[in-house]
Amino acid sequence: MATIRYATAPPVEHSIEVDTICFYEHAAPAGRFAVCVACYPMSSIGFCRLGAALPHESVMQPGENSLTTFLVADPATLRTAAACHGALRGMLAALPELQSLRLTEDEWDAVVPADVVPAIVGAARRANGFSFCFHMGVHRRVIHDERGLLMACREWRLAASALGEKDCGICLDELERESAVQMTCCEHAFHRRCISEWISKATCPMCRRDVWRPAVPEILELSFAGAPAQGMPDIE
Ligand SMILES: [Zn+2]
Numbered sequence: 001m002a003t004i005r006y007a008t009a010p011p012v013e014h015s016i017e018v019d020t021i022c023f024y025e026h027a028a029p030a031g032r033f034a035v036c037v038a039c040y041p042m043s044s045i046g047f048c049r050l051g052a053a054l055p056h057e058s059v060m061q062p063g064e065n066s067l068t069t070f071l072v073a074d075p076a077t078l079r080t081a082a083a084c085h086g087a088l089r090g091m092l093a094a095l096p097e098l099q100s101l102r103l104t105e106d107e108w109d110a111v112v113p114a115d116v117v118p119a120i121v122g123a124a125r126r127a128n129g130f131s132f133c134f135h136m137g138v139h140r141r142v143i144h145d146e147r148g149l150l151m152a153c154r155e156w157r158l159a160a161s162a163l164g165e166k167d168c169g170i171c172l173d174e175l176e177r178e179s180a181v182q183m184t185c186c187e188h189a190f191h192r193r194c195i196s197e198w199i200s201k202a203t204c205p206m207c208r209r210d211v212w213r214p215a216v217p218e219i220l221e222l223s224f225a226g227a228p229a230q231g232m233p234d235i236e
């Protein structure tokens, strides 16, 4: 008996962007040196038409933020750029709000703001009793093409639904489980080959409901869970 393995289409682009919003020093109590970090993580997902340079729409997921203080026992450990970069990476990796972005190993290095490192090195050289504070925004973006949208439709609904005696809404022929795709927004189902031309319109051809917006939470979860890219689903 044939079973379908569901997979997520790989993103066509994913990127991490960091901007430092402000940084400043102020005197710390008891002559300690501390680094304070306020972080504003954002993630977004978008879909682009095949060959298009920009996504036609994207959804922002607002993050949380907090101010976390890291006491530095020996400021001498922050007096070179390389050492400061390493120490900052460790601090940022400890921030719970950044964990929600589920960064890869490569992406962690990109999270350390380059403009902050020399400022911390300078502060660490000047005095022991300062707090160095910086506020940063971290934005992780994932873009899928229509194939990703098509895969999300399958994965979300088809596995749990019985197609029964349904016919394809486009060609009116009978649907088989192996060849069918059900929309995320409604109960309408189509042959994969029939809907694949239409999917760039991002609406259901039967009822014109928005296809991809209802799927965004699931696609976000899959995109940021680092699910292995397996390409198109196989029939086993
Ligand atoms: Zn059809």
Ligand SMILES: [Zn+2]
Residues within 6 Å of the ligand: 183, 185, 186, 187, 188, 204, 205, 206, 207, 208, 209
């Ligand atoms: Zn529909």
